[in-house]
Structures are given as C-alpha cells and as structure tokens.
Amino acid sequence: MSDRQFVIPIGPQHPALKEPESFYFTVDGETVIDVEPRIGYNHRGIEKAMEVRNYTQNLYITERVCGICSNAHQTAYTGSVEEAGGIEIPERAKYIRVFVQELERLHSHLLWLGVAAHEIGFDTLFYYVWRDREIVMNLLEEISGNRCNYAMPTIGGVRRDLNKDNFPRWHKLVDTIYERTEYYIKIASTEQTILDRAIGVGYLGKSDMIKLSGAGPNARCSGVPCDIRKTTPYLVYDQLDFEHIVVDNGDVLGQVLVRALEVLESCKILKQVMDTIPEGEIKTKFGPLNKVAEGEAAYLVEAQRGELIHYTISDGKNMPFRHKIRAPTMANLPSLVERLKGGYIADIPIVLAGIDPCFSCTDRMVFYDEGKDKSWSWDETQLRKYRKEWFEK
Amino acid sequence: MSLEEQQEFLDSLGELGVTEARLQRLNAAYARTTRENLLKVVEHLKNEGFVHITTITAVDMIDNYDIVYHLRNYGYALNLKVAVPKDDPKIPSITGVLPGATLYEREVNDLMGVFPEGHPNPARLILDYDWPEGLHPLRKENSIQSLREKADKAIEEMEDE
Numbered sequence: 001m002s003d004r005q006f007v008i009p010i011g012p013q014h015p016a017l018k019e020p021e022s023f024y025f026t027v028d029g030e031t032v033i034d035v036e037p038r039i040g041y042n043h044r045g046i047e048k049a050m051e052v053r054n055y056t057q058n059l060y061i062t063e064r065v066c067g068i069c070s071n072a073h074q075t076a077y078t079g080s081v082e083e084a085g086g087i088e089i090p091e092r093a094k095y096i097r098v099f100v101q102e103l104e105r106l107h108s109h110l111l112w113l114g115v116a117a118h119e120i121g122f123d124t125l126f127y128y129v130w131r132d133r134e135i136v137m138n139l140l141e142e143i144s145g146n147r148c149n150y151a152m153p154t155i156g157g158v159r160r161d162l163n164k165d166n167f168p169r170w171h172k173l174v175d176t177i178y179e180r181t182e183y184y185i186k187i188a189s190t191e192q193t194i195l196d197r198a199i200g201v202g203y204l205g206k207s208d209m210i211k212l213s214g215a216g217p218n219a220r221c222s223g224v225p226c227d228i229r230k231t232t233p234y235l236v237y238d239q240l241d242f243e244h245i246v247v248d249n250g251d252v253l254g255q256v257l258v259r260a261l262e263v264l265e266s267c268k269i270l271k272q273v274m275d276t277i278p279e280g281e282i283k284t285k286f287g288p289l290n291k292v293a294e295g296e297a298a299y300l301v302e303a304q305r306g307e308l309i310h311y312t313i314s315d316g317k318n319m320p321f322r323h324k325i326r327a328p329t330m331a332n333l334p335s336l337v338e339r340l341k342g343g344y345i346a347d348i349p350i351v352l353a354g355i356d357p358c359f360s361c362t363d364r365m366v367f368y369d370e371g372k373d374k375s376w377s378w379d380e381t382q383l384r385k386y387r388k389e390w391f392e393k
Numbered sequence: 394m395s396l397e398e399q400q401e402f403l404d405s406l407g408e409l410g411v412t413e414a415r416l417q418r419l420n421a422a423y424a425r426t427t428r429e430n431l432l433k434v435v436e437h438l439k440n441e442g443f444v445h446i447t448t449i450t451a452v453d454m455i456d457n458y459d460i461v462y463h464l465r466n467y468g469y470a471l472n473l474k475v476a477v478p479k480d481d482p483k484i485p486s487i488t489g490v491l492p493g494a495t496l497y498e499r500e501v502n503d504l505m506g507v508f509p510e511g512h513p514n515p516a517r518l519i520l521d522y523d524w525p526e527g528l529h530p531l532r533k534e535n536s537i538q539s540l541r542e543k544a545d546k547a548i549e550e551m552e553d554e
Binding site for chain 1: 470491492500
C-alpha cells in the first residue's frame with residue numbers, strides 16, 4: 001500500500017447500509033482499489049438450530065431466514081425435504097407455490113427498483129414504484145393474511161387455497177403492474193439522470209462473472225444465462241411460457257433492466273397460472289408421525305436475488321440430520337467486490353445496492369439469547385402448555 | 394442433456410476414481426471421490442463445463458466429515474462428496490480452479506473446522522473475532538447448550554484480562 005492509499009472501514013453499522021455488514025475499502029483519492037468484505041454480523045445459528053427441531057418446526061425457521069425471500073426459502077426447504085423423503089405433492093399445490101413465488105418476486109424487484117432509484121438520488125421514481133408495489137403487497141395479504149412471511153408452502157403441499165372468484169379482479173391488478181412497469185422501463189432507458197448514474201457503473205463482464213460463480217439478476221445482467229426456472233425447471237415452470245431474461249450491459253443499467261423485464265415476465269406467469277390452474281387437493285399427508293424417509297436432496301430455487309440451494313440429509317427420523325442453506329447474496333459477494341474495484345467512492349452505494357444484497361440471508365446461523373432477564377419470554381414447554389390449554393377451552 | 398446423456402456422463406467419470414455415482418432425478422447427480430483425487434476431478438469437471446459452484450456443504454457424519462461440492466454446468470447439478478478423516482481435518486482448496494469457492498471454503502473452515510489447504514486467504518469469515526479458537530459450531534459433538542457455555546466462558550475470560 002503506497003502512502004497515497006487509505007483504508008476506509010464502512011459498517012457494520014452505517015447509514016448507507018440497511019443491514020449490518022462490514023467492508024474495508026482501500027482507496028486512492030476517489031478511486032476504490034480493493035474491497036474486503038466481512039460478514040457474520042447477523043449470524044443466528046439457524047443450521048444448527050434446525051438439527052434439533054422437527055420438520056414442521058423447521059418450516060417456520062426457514063421462513064424467517066429472510067423477510068423479503070421468505071417464500072423462496074420455504075419453497076426450497078419443502079422441495080428438498082419432499083425430494084429426500086419421496087413425498088409427491090398435488091398439481092394444484094405446485095401452481096399455488098409458483099403463484100406466491102412470482103408475487104414475491106414482483107414485490108421484491110419493485111422494492112429493489114425503488115431502492116436503486118433512491119440510491120442514485122431519483123426519489124420521485126422511488127415514490128412511484130413503491131406506490132405500485134402496494135398493489136402486490138395487498139394481494140399477498142389477501143391471499144395469505146400477511147404482508148411478509150406468507151406461510152404458504154408446507155411439507156406435502158400448501159396451506160391455503162386460491163379462490164377463483166377473485167381471479168378476474170386479480171387479472172386487472174396484474175395488468176396495472178404490467179403497464180406501470182413498461183412505463184418505468186421507458187423512463188429508465190431514456191431519462192438522462194438515470195443513464196448518467198447507471199451506464200458503465202460497477203461493470204463486470206461475462207467471463208469474470210462465470211469465473212466468480214455469480215447468481216441471479218446480478219449474473220444475468222452480465223450475460224450469463226442462469227435462471228433456474230429455465231435451466232433446471234422445478235415445480236411447473238417448464239409448463240409455463242415466459243422469456244429467459246439476459247442482457248449483456250454488465251453495469252447498473254443492466255441490473256435495472258433485468259429486474260424490470262423480469263417483473264413483466266412474472267406478470268405473464270401470474271396470468272397463466274390463473275388461467276391454467278387445475279382443480280384438486282392442495283395437500284397430501286406425509287409419513288407416519290411426521291417422519292421423513294432416509295435420503296438426501298439438493299434443491300435449487302430461483303429466488304428473487306438468484307440461485308438458492310437447500311440441501312437436506314434425512315436419516316429417517318423426524319428431524320433433519322443436516323440441513324444446509326446457501327442464500328444468493330453469498331454467491332454474489334465475490335462479484336460485488338470486483339464490481340466495486342476501480343469505481344468511485346460516490347458509486348459505492350448504488351453498486352452495493354445493485355446486487356440487491358440481503359445479509360440476513362447470508363449470515364443465517366449464530367445464537368439467539370433467550371433473554372435471561374426478560375420475564376415475559378416463554379420457552380417451549382410453556383408454549384406447549386399454553387397451546388394445550390387454548391385448545392381444551 | 395437428456396436423462397440417458399447425464400447417466401452416460403456420470404459413468405464416464407468412473408475412470409477418474411469417482412464412485413457411488415447415481416442420478417437421483419433429471420439434473421441432479423450424487424457421487425463420491427477421494428481427497429487425493431479431488432483437484433483432478435474438479436479440474437476435469439471444469440473442462441467439461443461445470444464452471445459454476447453453488448456452494449460447499451460440510452457434514453459431520455460421526456465417523457468422518459463429508460465435504461459436498463455442489464457443482465453445476467448451469468443445467469446439470471453434480472453433488473460431489475469427499476470424506477475427510479476426523480483426526481486430519483484438511484482438504485485441498487479448490488479456489489485455484491474455481492475462484493467462486495473462496496467464501497464457501499472459509500465458511501466450512503469456520504463452522505466445521507475443515508481447513509482448505511492452499512487457500513489464498515483462509516481468515517475468519519462468519520464467526521466473531523472473539524469466538525474461541527478451535528470451537529466449530531456445526532460439529533455434532535458440540536450441542537447448542539455446550540456451545541453457549543463455552544462462548545460465554547471465553548468472553549468472561551477475556552473481560553477478566
């Protein structure tokens with residue numbers, strides 16, 4: 001390090017970061033020379049905790065890995081357990097899982113578009129996008145009762161059905177989102193304020209991206225065709241008609257375009273699901289005493305932020321022997337570091353936001369303190385007692 | 394790739410010392426190799442198009458550790474397992490072949506204590522700087538309760554100093 005260079009620590013608590021994460025930036029004047037990320041500030045010990053809880057309890061843990069991609073985590077978790085235990089789920093349940101997953105993708109991508117607009121100082125667009133996002137949030141609340149953590153997939157199917165009487169109204173809502181997003185794409189690709197702050201910022205080419213094993217929109221904006229819904233279809237994605245969005249811009253503008261175009265594709269999927277969803281059961285019962293047969297499965301899901309893997313090993317008991325989760329942000333950190341190198345300090349927030357980082361996903365596992373001094377906290381026995389009393393009333 | 398082509402590819406890996414190969418369903422294969430063969434197999438797979446590493450899982454199998462490399466050629470996923478003996482928890486680093494593996498190997502080193510030999514920067518990644526050396530949370534011999542006690546004790550000792 002020459003005497004012109006400085007190291008700036010950013011985080012773990014910093015106004016520009018929404019979640020606790022630490023980066024050490026080596027800078028020479030205004031230029032970033034090197035970046036060293038340090039994760040783990042949100043480590044909750046989830047993988048360890050899952051080994052001492054049964055499959056039904058783990059359903060709720062996996063959902064709480066992340067607030068934004070809660071449904072993606074549950075889809076991957078249920079998928080891996082079902083594959084390991086050889087549990088077949090009804091066709092209608094698959095369609096409902098896809099429906100909720102695409103709604104979640106819509107709200108996440110719209111959230112990101114708003115955040116990106118905010119990071120480059122275009123707050124008008126941020127307000128507009130987040131206003132439209134409320135349509136999706138209300139729709140999710142109508143279906144599941146919750147704005148996040150929808151608790152829809154369960155092992156063997158889904159927990160709630162969709163009412164087809166609502167479909168005509170939902171079609172109109174999806175149309176609104178489609179029209180609005182088309183307008184935002186027009187703005188993003190013509191408005192000079194955005195172009196000046198997006199073109200060439202945080203550039204990474206295709207070969208570097210492949211080398212660093214990036215995932216999701218972050219890799220697809222650099223021209224890597226890696227959408228798991230297309231490359232390794234799961235659920236019913238192979239029966240649905242939608243485009244594989246890949247652009248080769250490689251910069252922040254590419255990130256915006258990929259996500260905005262994917263919003264359009266998700267709208268198409270939602271409409272197809274409503275048109276083609278078969279009638280039938282939504283859930284099958286699994287195993288005696290909730291036991292899952294011996295087996296293993298690595299299940300890949302295209303979450304909003306990219307490739308999400310849940311790998312489960314079952315030894316025939318009612319608890320997983322080992323359950324591994326790798327969230328997409330972890331895969332995108334090496335490429336994020338490369339994107340930041342050579343850029344300006346002022347571009348750090350937008351490039352960071354560009355991969356749509358979610359550190360609470362990435363860090364999953366440390367220990368929670370059960371709150372030794374807090375008299376209101378209940379342990380499991382007390383909860384069970386409360387449940388028993390409640391149902392016996 | 395069709396199911397037959399994927400099975401054929403899996404069979405062709407036998408020459409490199411890949412055993413227990415099986416195709417669970419379309420696009421998902423499981424296989425095993427040895428610690429000595431690991432780099433050779435990963436390099437061969439990379440040349441065959443398996444350039445994407447999804448993650449590395451470390452499993453405590455009671456008798457030994459299993460390190461599982463989840464490799465993909467963007468369609469076909471191959472989960473390659475390597476057994477590591479408990480009295481010598483080391484494995485050659487594959488970061489030189491697949492640079493995307495850098496953080497996953499550090500994660501495995503933190504949480505399971507299997508050291509990636511030849512890694513360019515095997516520093517701590519996930520565990521706190523204050524976390525006691527040599528205490529690896531995902532090992533089966535450490536229960537949640539014992540981990541909590543050990544960590545509390547280490548912090549108390551540090552405060553006393």
